[in-house]
Amino acid sequence: ASVSGFLSLLSFTILFLAWLAGFSSRLFAVIRFESIIHEFDPWFNYRSTHHLSTNGFYEFLNWFDERAWYPLGRIVGGTVYPGLMVTAGLIHYILNLLHVTVHIRDVCVFLAPVFSGLTAVSTFLLTRELWNQGAGLLAACFIAIVPGYISRSVAGSFDNEGIAIFALQFTYYLWVKSVKTGSVFWTIGCCLSYFYMVSAWGGYVFIINLIPLHVFVLLLMQRFSRRLYIAYSTFYIVGLVLSMQIPFVGFQPIRTSEHMAAAGVFALLQAYAFLQYLKDRLTRQEFQTLFFLGVSLAAGVVFLTLTKPSLPPLLRYAKIHIPIIASVSEHQPTTWVSFFFDLHILVCTFPAGLWFCIKNINDERVFVALYAISAVYFAGVMVRLMLTLTPVVCMLSAIAFSSVFEHYLGDDMKRENPIKQHPFYPVKNSSVYSKLIVTMLMLMLLMMFAVHCTWVTSNAYSSPSVVLASYNHDGSRNILDDFREAYYWLRQNTDEHARVMSWWDYGYQIAGMANRTTLVDNNTWNNSHIALVGKAMSSNESAAYEIMKSLDVDYVLIIFGGVIGYSGDDINKFLWMVRIAEGEHPKDIRESDYFTPQGEFRVDKAGSPTLLNCLMYKMSYYRFGEMQLDFRTPPGFDRTRNAEIGNKDIRLKHLEEAFTSEHWLVRIYRVKKQENRQALDHKLRNIAAKQKYTSKKVLPSRFH
Amino acid sequence: MISLILLKLFTFSDSGLVNEDVKRTLDLSSHLAKITAEIQLANHGASRVNGFTLALEAELAPHLFFNLSQVKGEEEEDESLELKETTVHGQSGKFFEAQLPSSLAPGAKLRVKVETVFSHVLKPFPTHITQAERQLVVFQGNHYLYSPYPTRSQTTRVRLASKTVESYTKLGNPTKSDETVEYGPFKDVPPFSQDAMKIHYENNTPFLSISSITRTVEVSHWGNIAVEETIDLRHTGAYLKGPFSRYDYQRQSDSGISSVKSFKTILPASAQDVYYRDEIGNISTSHLQVLDDSVEVEIRPRFPLFGGWKTHYIVGYNLPSYEYLYNLGDQYALKLRLVDHVYDDQVIDQLTVKLILPEGARNIHMDTPYPITRSQDELHYTYLDTFGRPVLVATKNNLVEQHIQDVVVHYTFNKILMLQEPLLVVGAFYILFFTVIIYVRLDFSITKDPAAEVRMKVASITEQVLTLVNKRLGLYRHMDEVVNRYKQTRDTGALNSGRKTLEAEHRTLSNDISALQARLKSEGSDLAEKVGEIQKLDNQLKDLVCRSCQEAERLVAGKVKKDTYIDSDKTLSGKRQELVSRIDSLLDAL
Numbered sequence A: 001a002s003v004s005g006f007l008s009l010l011s012f013t014i015l016f017l018a019w020l021a022g023f024s025s026r027l028f029a030v031i032r033f034e035s036i037i038h039e040f041d042p043w044f045n046y047r048s049t050h051h052l053s054t055n056g057f058y059e060f061l062n063w064f065d066e067r068a069w070y071p072l073g074r075i076v077g078g079t080v081y082p083g084l085m086v087t088a089g090l091i092h093y094i095l096n097l098l099h100v101t102v103h104i105r106d107v108c109v110f111l112a113p114v115f116s117g118l119t120a121v122s123t124f125l126l127t128r129e130l131w132n133q134g135a136g137l138l139a140a141c142f143i144a145i146v147p148g149y150i151s152r153s154v155a156g157s158f159d160n161e162g163i164a165i166f167a168l169q170f171t172y173y174l175w176v177k178s179v180k181t182g183s184v185f186w187t188i189g190c191c192l193s194y195f196y197m198v199s200a201w202g203g204y205v206f207i208i209n210l211i212p213l214h215v216f217v218l219l220l221m222q223r224f225s226r227r228l229y230i231a232y233s234t235f236y237i238v239g240l241v242l243s244m245q246i247p248f249v250g251f252q253p254i255r256t257s258e259h260m261a262a263a264g265v266f267a268l269l270q271a272y273a274f275l276q277y278l279k280d281r282l283t284r285q286e287f288q289t290l291f292f293l294g295v296s297l298a299a300g301v302v303f304l305t306l307t308k309p310s311l312p313p314l315l316r317y318a319k320i321h322i323p324i325i326a327s328v329s330e331h332q333p334t335t336w337v338s339f340f341f342d343l344h345i346l347v348c349t350f351p352a353g354l355w356f357c358i359k360n361i362n363d364e365r366v367f368v369a370l371y372a373i374s375a376v377y378f379a380g381v382m383v384r385l386m387l388t389l390t391p392v393v394c395m396l397s398a399i400a401f402s403s404v405f406e407h408y409l410g411d412d413m414k415r416e417n418p419i420k421q422h423p424f425y426p427v428k429n430s431s432v433y434s435k436l437i438v439t440m441l442m443l444m445l446l447m448m449f450a451v452h453c454t455w456v457t458s459n460a461y462s463s464p465s466v467v468l469a470s471y472n473h474d475g476s477r478n479i480l481d482d483f484r485e486a487y488y489w490l491r492q493n494t495d496e497h498a499r500v501m502s503w504w505d506y507g508y509q510i511a512g513m514a515n516r517t518t519l520v521d522n523n524t525w526n527n528s529h530i531a532l533v534g535k536a537m538s539s540n541e542s543a544a545y546e547i548m549k550s551l552d553v554d555y556v557l558i559i560f561g562g563v564i565g566y567s568g569d570d571i572n573k574f575l576w577m578v579r580i581a582e583g584e585h586p587k588d589i590r591e592s593d594y595f596t597p598q599g600e601f602r603v604d605k606a607g608s609p610t611l612l613n614c615l616m617y618k619m620s621y622y623r624f625g626e627m628q629l630d631f632r633t634p635p636g637f638d639r640t641r642n643a644e645i646g647n648k649d650i651r652l653k654h655l656e657e658a659f660t661s662e663h664w665l666v667r668i669y670r671v672k673k674q675e676n677r678q679a680l681d682h683k684l685r686n687i688a689a690k691q692k693y694t695s696k697k698v699l700p701s702r703f704h
Numbered sequence B: 001m002i003s004l005i006l007l008k009l010f011t012f013s014d015s016g017l018v019n020e021d022v023k024r025t026l027d028l029s030s031h032l033a034k035i036t037a038e039i040q041l042a043n044h045g046a047s048r049v050n051g052f053t054l055a056l057e058a059e060l061a062p063h064l065f066f067n068l069s070q071v072k073g074e075e076e077e078d079e080s081l082e083l084k085e086t087t088v089h090g091q092s093g094k095f096f097e098a099q100l101p102s103s104l105a106p107g108a109k110l111r112v113k114v115e116t117v118f119s120h121v122l123k124p125f126p127t128h129i130t131q132a133e134r135q136l137v138v139f140q141g142n143h144y145l146y147s148p149y150p151t152r153s154q155t156t157r158v159r160l161a162s163k164t165v166e167s168y169t170k171l172g173n174p175t176k177s178d179e180t181v182e183y184g185p186f187k188d189v190p191p192f193s194q195d196a197m198k199i200h201y202e203n204n205t206p207f208l209s210i211s212s213i214t215r216t217v218e219v220s221h222w223g224n225i226a227v228e229e230t231i232d233l234r235h236t237g238a239y240l241k242g243p244f245s246r247y248d249y250q251r252q253s254d255s256g257i258s259s260v261k262s263f264k265t266i267l268p269a270s271a272q273d274v275y276y277r278d279e280i281g282n283i284s285t286s287h288l289q290v291l292d293d294s295v296e297v298e299i300r301p302r303f304p305l306f307g308g309w310k311t312h313y314i315v316g317y318n319l320p321s322y323e324y325l326y327n328l329g330d331q332y333a334l335k336l337r338l339v340d341h342v343y344d345d346q347v348i349d350q351l352t353v354k355l356i357l358p359e360g361a362r363n364i365h366m367d368t369p370y371p372i373t374r375s376q377d378e379l380h381y382t383y384l385d386t387f388g389r390p391v392l393v394a395t396k397n398n399l400v401e402q403h404i405q406d407v408v409v410h411y412t413f414n415k416i417l418m419l420q421e422p423l424l425v426v427g428a429f430y431i432l433f434f435t436v437i438i439y440v441r442l443d444f445s446i447t448k449d450p451a452a453e454v455r456m457k458v459a460s461i462t463e464q465v466l467t468l469v470n471k472r473l474g475l476y477r478h479m480d481e482v483v484n485r486y487k488q489t490r491d492t493g494a495l496n497s498g499r500k501t502l503e504a505e506h507r508t509l510s511n512d513i514s515a516l517q518a519r520l521k522s523e524g525s526d527l528a529e530k531v532g533e534i535q536k537l538d539n540q541l542k543d544l545v546c547r548s549c550q551e552a553e554r555l556v557a558g559k560v561k562k563d564t565y566i567d568s569d570k571t572l573s574g575k576r577q578e579l580v581s582r583i584d585s586l587l588d589a590l
Helices: A002-025 A028-032 A041-055 A057-061 A083-097 A104-130 A133-145 A160-181 A184-200 A204-220 A226-243 A257-279 A285-310 A336-343 A346-359 A363-381 A383-414 A417-421 A429-459 A482-493 A504-514 A527-538 A541-550 A570-584 A615-621 B002-015 B246-251 B415-441 B450-489 B492-523 B527-557 B562-589
Strands: A468-471 A477-480 A499-501 A555-559 A655-660 A666-671 B017-027 B032-043 B049-056 B064-072 B078-080 B083-086 B094-104 B109-119 B122-124 B136-142 B151-159 B165-168 B175-177 B180-189 B196-202 B208-220 B224-235 B263-268 B272-278 B287-290 B294-299 B310-320 B325-328 B331-337 B347-356 B362-367 B378-380 B389-400 B406-412
Touching: A002 A104, A002 A133, A002 A429, A041 A057, A041 A083, A041 A104, A041 A504, A057 A083, A083 A104, A083 A160, A083 A184, A104 A133, A104 A160, A104 A363, A104 A383, A133 A383, A133 A429, A160 A184, A160 A204, A160 A226, A160 A363, A160 A383, A184 A204, A184 A226, A204 A226, A204 A257, A204 A285, A204 A363, A226 A257, A257 A285, A336 A346, A336 A383, A346 A363, A346 A383, A363 A383, A383 A429, A482 A504, A482 A555, A482 A655, A482 A666, A482 B310, A504 A555, A527 A541, A527 A570, A527 A615, A541 A615, A541 A666, A555 A615, A570 A615, A615 A666, A655 B246, B032 B136, B049 B064, B049 B109, B064 B094, B064 B389, B094 B109, B109 B389, B263 B310, B272 B294, B294 B310, B362 B389, B450 B492, B450 B527, B450 B562, B492 B527, B527 B562
Parallel strands: A499 A555, B017 B151, B208 B347
Antiparallel strands: A468 A477, A555 A666, A655 A666, B017 B032, B032 B109, B049 B094, B064 B078, B064 B109, B083 B094, B122 B136, B136 B196, B151 B180, B165 B196, B175 B180, B208 B224, B224 B310, B263 B294, B272 B310, B287 B294, B325 B331, B331 B406, B347 B389, B362 B406, B378 B389
């Protein structure tokens, strides 16, 4: 009893330390900068969480946001996965109930690091079910610090994925548990966890396809059991009903094709179970096998046809022909480098773990094998889906490492030392050395893994991107706070209902930080509206003015990195604006107009005249031609594109500069109101008299 | 009409007071109008006078921010007088009644200094300027001292912010030199006389004003006072017309000359953990300088403030409580500034002070240096609070720098209450651990799981078997040592006793193991067979040990040669090793 107590204490300590390590390695950004929401989408999540915590849950569900997508507005309650906001709001509510007065912002900032600990625990549970306790602990340690997951869960990155990976792992754990036990209790738990996942992230489709796939493959492998039947039947029905409770999901689970595989497998399972029942009564063995083969083949065909046209919507992102999706960097295919960058040694060891699993196959290891294969495929399609691959890689690598350690460390630990040392029972020396070498090597690898994780986290994934920092020669740090400077200027010094036009990337930030109405934002649901903004940006000033007038635009906000050499600015994104605008307005905007005859995109004198006179160019470089940044370069030298701009004499007719931040990173222009109509010269009213009227009173006098 | 005024005059000045000599100074160099009047009062009446009246023009009265009157004693000992607002029948304006510390005898003279500060009386004109233009303001006031008493002689001196003056009224040929305009002396001015003075001049000083400030002070008896000020700031000068050009602002030094880039806030010397932030996070453009007698924060708003622009920020810091909190037994007194410095020549339109006292503070009494409006007390809940901390809320409008004065709050607090919060934490942890203990120790399942119980029983039995078998193997090793010693010492007695103990202990251990094996069998575990196998192997092992023992005896007795002994010993040990490894593999499988 004391040994098991000691073991559970050890496991608890390791899990606790993994949680702690995972939490603290996500705090780089908070320590270097401050407790602030990062990037773009988190600003919307923060804003809606704030709305939820101030106005209550029902008000949040009914929220119509008139500050976004002007003049259309957005029904936020029905177009959002509310899990994240509800989680943060609930934590905030409970803490405040206990008089722990933390600000909702701090709850949001630290939510993802806290949930990474929960992810570690659920990964531990899942791996323990698949292999053993030791592998589980290793997996928990891996997932706590692996960069592939940290990239989405650093403090301040308040995004759906932060909690969804926990929900994903926990759902899988409960699924494996329910397949193992065949108990309705575990299956209901699985359904509830699935419900949470549905409420948190669109990636739930991964679950609702992977679990049926698991069931299907088990059927093919003749591994049908009553446990499987109970688990899947319960899961499908209850999970379906629960998932339809989320307003944003609604009737999709029974309508759209990506959910049909689950329904098909459900039907198949019922049929298979029925056949199993019949099998006891039928005698003709050959007929049965034939029948089984026929049914499974048909089912396979059905499964494939259902899935094929609708490879999960995660994949649909990848349809490259939609420029608005292709324009997002995280939707690009993954490079080989980023696999190593995000997973380091794990990417090499996880096939070994997979091999171990397949070699000692059982029901749940079939599951993890399918999980691994499908996740590898998705991660190859899109950088962003590296996130779904990371947990399974951690689990399988942990299995690989654990088996190696068991083999090379296990014996020595079990036997007491005196046996070995005794001259009568000499242990082969060579084996000791090989054990030592292998163990050392493995430990070295793990150590390098830990170092790499910390380095990547610190250097690549811990920048808030709202605040920039540059370092001087002496190591001191300059903070470039231009984004907040300009957003706060908008918040304080413009009319409360002013409408700000900007490219959609900055929509959520403007709404969150400047609290002003935007035309388009990161929820890119209306392509034609975005195209209209793109058209305004890429037209000349007077054409753009017509569009802006029709959209009631008061201010235009652009990002310009030419002064400090910031590469993510609007000129560099400009071709996407042109492409998206061209998609909707092919008559007015043509991408080829913005290139030189040689097919280059240049901002200097050789650039195409259309580019040099479009609104975006004019706003970016307004008065930049006078500016000399240093003595080696001519005035108007753009540091981002390393070119002297081609149009230095920019005059604006319908716009005026309203604000430019300190390093020119953000420039805001005011759209002038239409001038009063030109006054006509004053003339006395002159009526040409056609008839002479005479007073009737006089008339009779004539007849006097 | 004139006679009417004179009549009034006489009715009023029946006290017989006369302003003998008045020196007025109008300081218009900042965005405030600071008017100082040094008055020599003489009692020309017949009776002693206990007080006098101060008057303010109706146009200026709404902008009055501060009014202070001091008696200048002979020994240069200044003394402030209490002012009470009164009204004077038939006259517009605002009036204050000042009580003299000692009454003024007929014919006696007294020097009085009246300080008044007005804000928002310097009107920008033109009201809208571009970024390149300079800011011009107009001051409209009175050439004379507005007083209910006749004035014998008076001079007025106006200090301006710059040499550039567009125009000024020219009553009595004033002299202008550099930044000052001097009027007068005016002789024999009747009471309540007014004559419009108008000065239009350039004034580029920052026209900052605080439209509202909320100062929250949270007192903790654990040694800390947290102060937080939420400030709404506005540039009240001429509005910016047209575009704001960053290029001009960066390249030309006189571009936007009237805008505010930064200012200094002086905090108490012991201020720590200063933060400066707003709704969207930390404002990174600030600097902190710790001086000997204060902490200076260079507050730079996120963007320069031009005319009409506003901003909003929060400044907070911690103070050690021993400097501000005094106690005598259960009686506590908190003494700190009601409002603190934000910037030089500050103007506060609206102030709200919230004093959060520790939970359980009673008999609260607040002593303010000047009248202030108290609102309903509130309750504030923060970390580990159960019934809330009392919050004193007070508001006041129109404050300037001269209002930076201490407030004293007296209250009683039972020191036992300090233990409440730690005990709360201890209690919470106690309950947590207790529930964990209860949960782990007790079985809450509705149904019994016999399989699990059997598994647990079997596990404990196999564990015992393991230890026993290992112990038995240890016996053999011990025996080997005995044999080795015997080979050296040839002590048969020791060998025999060693063999005896081995036999005895081996028997007990083997019996124990067979008992456990029987129990395993009764639990229906297949491990029983393995244990049986181990027993079988062990028997062989023991035989081998005995044989090696006999061999050693024979060697010592000289019955075998040394070579043959070594050979046989080798084969024996080889067999033993094989047996041991088989037992080990069986043990591993358990």
